[in-house]
Amino acid sequence: MNENGTKTKEQDGRKPVEDYRDADGILICGKCGEPRERMFPAGGIFKEPHLVPTMCRCQREEADRQREEAERAEKRRRTERLRKQCFPSSGRYAFCTFDADDGRNAAQSTVCKAFAATFDPKDPEGLVLYGKRGTGKSFHASCIANAVIERGFSCLVTDIKQVVNLMESSFEKRSGNLERILAPDLLILEDLGAQRSTEYVMEHVYDVIDGRYKAGKPMVITTNFDFRERILNATADDPWGRVFDRIVEVGFPVKYDGNSRRREIGMKNRKDFKRKLGIEGIES
Structure with a gap:
C-alpha cells in the first residue's frame, strides 16, 4: 500500500504502470505510488518554485539493499584478509x-x-x-x-x-x-x-x-x-x-x-x- 492506504498496481493484481505525473505535475513512482520529485520553494537564486528529485520507497529500499550488500562484501574481504594474515x-x-x-x-x-x-x-x-x-x-x-x-x-x-x-x-x-x-x-x-x-x-x-x-x-x-x-x-x-x-x-x-x-x-x-x-x- 502507499501512504494513502490504497493498494499499488502490483498489489491489486494489475500490471504496474509507468511513472506518471499527478495533478500538481509531481512525478509519481508507478510501482510504490510515492513521489519521485518534490516541489522546492522559490528563494535564493530561484525566483520560481521548482521540482527536485527525491527517492521513492522503491529507490530507498534498493539503495539500502546495495549499501548492505557492499558492507557485507567489504566484511568478507576484510575477514579473508585477516584470516590469511592469521x-x-x-x-x-x-x-x-x-x-x-x-x-x-x-x-x-x-x-x-x-x-x-x-x-x-x-x-x-x-x-x-x-x-x-x-x-x-x-x-x-x-x-x-x-x-x-x-x-x-x-x-x-x-x-x-x-x-x-x-x-x-x-x-x-x-x-x-x-x-x-x-x-x-x-x-x-x-x-x-x-x-x-x-x-x-x-x-x-x-x-x-x-x-x-x-x-x-x-x-x-x-x-x-x-x-x-x-x-x-x-x-x-x-x-x-x-x-x-x-x-x-x-x-x-x-x-x-x-x-x-x-x-x-x-x-x-x-x-x-x-x-x-x-x-x-x-x-x-
Whole structure:
C-alpha cells in the first residue's frame, strides 16, 4: 500500500504502470505510488518554485539493499584478509570453528567460546591451554582465532620455531619482525616448550611475551607443560622462569586431558586404508 492506504498496481493484481505525473505535475513512482520529485520553494537564486528529485520507497529500499550488500562484501574481504594474515603457514586450522567442535572437551570449549565472544584487545588477560599432545588445544586455539576474526579483530597464529626464525633475521629486519608479532590484537603462540630450551630460544620467546605484556595485549598460549606443576611452581634456576612469570600474570589456565585425538584419527585412517585395499586381515 502507499501512504494513502490504497493498494499499488502490483498489489491489486494489475500490471504496474509507468511513472506518471499527478495533478500538481509531481512525478509519481508507478510501482510504490510515492513521489519521485518534490516541489522546492522559490528563494535564493530561484525566483520560481521548482521540482527536485527525491527517492521513492522503491529507490530507498534498493539503495539500502546495495549499501548492505557492499558492507557485507567489504566484511568478507576484510575477514579473508585477516584470516590469511592469521594463518600464514597453518592452513589446516584456518577454518576451524566452534560449530565443528565434537563436544568432548565441553568445559574447555565453554571457556574458549566465552573468551572469543568477549574478546577485548585492550584487556591483557589471555588463556593458557595446557595438557598432553593431541587433546584439542590447537583446535580450540584456532577456533578462537577465527571467532575473533569474524568480529573484525586481527590475530596471528604462530609457534616458537617461527618466532625464532623471524628473530634470526638481520638486525635491520628484526625490529620489524618483532613488531609484526606484537601488532595483532590477539597473538596465539603454539607449542610453548616443544623446542630445545636454549638460552638463545628463551631470549626470543621472552622478547615476544614480554613485548605483548608491556603493550597490554592478550595472548592465547598452548603448551604441553603442566601449568600447576611446571609453570606455576617454576624454580629460580628454571630456564623458562622469566617466561613463566609473565604467563602466570596474564594467562588463565585451561587444562586438557584425555586420549590423543591424533592417535585416534591415525588408527581410523589406517583401518579405512586397509579396508580400501581389502587387507583388513593383515596386522599392521
